[in-house]
Amino acid sequence: MTNAQTIERPMVDERYGLPAAPEAIARTAAALESHGFIVQVVDDAAAARDLVLSLVPEGAEVGQGASQTLAEIGVTEAIETSGRYDAVRPKTRAMDRATQGREIRKLGSAPDFQLNSVHAVTEDGRLVIASATGSQLGPIASGAGQVILVVGSQKIVPDLDAAFRRIEEYEVPLEDALMQETFGRHTALNKMLILNGEWFKRVTVVLVRAAVGR
Numbered sequence: 001m002t003n004a005q006t007i008e009r010p011m012v013d014e015r016y017g018l019p020a021a022p023e024a025i026a027r028t029a030a031a032l033e034s035h036g037f038i039v040q041v042v043d044d045a046a047a048a049r050d051l052v053l054s055l056v057p058e059g060a061e062v063g064q065g066a067s068q069t070l071a072e073i074g075v076t077e078a079i080e081t082s083g084r085y086d087a088v089r090p091k092t093r094a095m096d097r098a099t100q101g102r103e104i105r106k107l108g109s110a111p112d113f114q115l116n117s118v119h120a121v122t123e124d125g126r127l128v129i130a131s132a133t134g135s136q137l138g139p140i141a142s143g144a145g146q147v148i149l150v151v152g153s154q155k156i157v158p159d160l161d162a163a164f165r166r167i168e169e170y171e172v173p174l175e176d177a178l179m180q181e182t183f184g185r186h187t188a189l190n191k192m193l194i195l196n197g198e199w200f201k202r203v204t205v206v207l208v209r210a211a212v213g214r
Contacts, residue, residue, distance in 0.1 A: 007181040010173040016166050019211045020153040024123055028156050029207055031125030035197035038204040045073040048150050048208045053078055055148055055204065056085065056113050063088040063111030065136030069150050069213025070115055079115065108135060114144035117213055119171050120155050120163035127151075127195040127205070128163045130171065134191040140203075141193055147203045152212035160194070167192075174214060 020028075025041065032039045042048050052075050056062060062085045070076045080087045088111050092104045116136055120128040127149065131137055140147050157163050172189050179187045195203065 007177045010177050012170045012173050016170040017154050017211060017214070019209065020156040022209075024156050025153050025207065025209060027123045028121060028125065031123060032121070032127075032205055032207075033125075035125040036201070036203075037125070037127075037195075037198055038201055039207060040204065041207045041209065044208065044210045045212045048206050048212065049073045049075055049078070051206055052115065052148055052150060056115075058084045059086060061086040061088065061112040063108055063114045063136075063139055063144060065114075065116045065131075065140075067115070067117045067150075067213070069117035069152060072213055073150065075115060075150070109138050110143040110145075111139060112145045114139040114147045115150070116140055116147070117150050117152075118155065120157050120166045121151050121205075121207075122157055122159050122163055124159065125197075126160060126163070128160070128167065129193045129195075130167045130189055131191045131193070132188045137191060137193045140195070145202065148206065149203065150206045150208065150212070152208045152210065154211040155213075171214065 029039045029041050042051055062079050079085050080090050088107050092107055095104050118127045118129045157166055176187045
């Protein structure tokens with residue numbers, strides 16, 4: 001299998017990609033706030049982008065996980081190409097993993113700001129993030145100084161059981177197809193982080209009423 005091969009979109013339940021009802025968005029936002037997360041609700045991708053960039057000071061060190069959401073709304077491009085931020089990923093991509101693995105690991109583990117999305121958010125205020133390598137999980141859990149998570153309302157589910165189903169039945173098949181098409185290899189659901197709450201005011205959830213990302 002080569003990187004140029006086109007992989008057919010897998011059969012998934014497309015309801016997982018639909019925006020949530022206003023009542024579910026309101027319940028989720030209130031529950032997240034009750035668990036110690038800072039929550040800001042915006043209407044669409046443009047508003048999400050503008051808000052995220054307003055929350056990150058110019059010149060700040062910014063780490064980021066691979067995120068279709070952040071790429072789609074224009075945050076990735078702004079962080080990595082505008083010259084206004086000290087972006088971590090362009091640095092680590094330019095380094096040799098075989099000889100500079102330690103430096104790559106340290107640069108990515110504790111940035112001042114970590115930007116990401118999640119794969120599911122429950123109406124009772126829990127955030128669930130799945131990963132093949134786990135590289136973005138450490139900064140989100142505790143390593144980064146501040147964390148900003150952009151979450152489209154299509155990721156809202158009733159509870160943790162539904163969150164796991166969304167990941168296993170929707171996110172993993174679509175990510176696997178993307179990985180095969182892009183890199184010629186399969187993904188793996190190796191690691192998972194559940195954020196039940198925050199002791200400190202370090203995690204901001206930008207909850208987008210529209211469906212953004214996947």
